[in-house]
Amino acid sequence: MIRINLLAVDRDKKKKKAVTLQAGQKMTIGCSLILMLAVLFIGWRYWALSRESAQLDADIAAAQQETTRLHSIIQQVQQFEQRKAQLQQRVVLIEQLRKGQSGPVHMLDQISRALPPMLWLTELKQVGPSDVVIDGKATTLTGLSDFVSNLEASGYFKRSIEIVSTNTETVAQPASELVKFSIKATFQQPGETQPPAAGAKPGL
Incomplete structure (x- = not known):
């Protein structure tokens, strides 16, 4: 008589089902964990990007405000x-007028x-x-030379003064000869002068 142990077969089937169920549960749990981690990472990344975007927007707004402020300052500086420049032009004009008024007086003096x-x-x-x-007369050529030297030493005339012409003129009473001369000089303000010549004779 042949005996078949059906209980052993049932136990083997139950073991196989239990192993299959445990593997499926582990896979499901693993996939769920991976999905949750992915969702968490995506959420964190979205939050980080949103925060960076907000910070960039704030920086851009601050930069625009600073640009507006600097633009206003630049306009004020330009004004x-x-x-x-207008005041400097006025000062230069006033100085030119002042020099023009005082120049002839200083020259004659x-x-x-x-x-x-x-x-x-x-x-x-x-x-x-x-x-x-300047045209004039002198009793000697030395007097003319002294006159030219004194003009150059005054600081109001540029060097060198040009002697345009000299002629001898005879005078009847008293009988003598005069030196008739013509010289050309360039007048300048004292601040533009060259150093006076050494040994120049002062005028009387």
């Missing part, structure tokens, strides 16, 4: 520079101071913005 003894002037005429022609 200040324009105002400064220096010419008068430079006159040596026995020399006198017959004509003085302006031939340019700063050039002047």
Whole structure:
């Protein structure tokens, strides 16, 4: 008589089912964990990007405000520079007018101071913005030389003064000869002068 142990077969089937069930549960749990981690990572990444985006928006807004402020400052600086340039032009114009008014007075004063003894002037005429022609007479050529040296040493006339012409003129009473001369000089302000010549004779 043959006996079949059905209980052993049932136990083997139950073991196989239990093993299969446990493997499926582990796989399901693993997939669930992976999915949860992926969702958490995506959520964290989205939050981080949102935060960075908000920070960038704030930085851009601050930069725009700073740009607006700097633009206003630049406009104020430009207005200040324009105002400064206008004031400088006015100062230059006033200085030019002042020099133009005082120039002839100083020129005549220096010419008068430079006159040596026995020399006198017959004509003085302006031939340019700063050039002047001086005509006169002297008893000697030395007097003319002293006059030119004194003008150059005054600091109000540029060197070298040009002697345009010299002629001898005879005078009947008393019988003598005079030196008739014409010189050309360029007037300048004292701040533009060259150092005075050493040994120049002062005018009387």
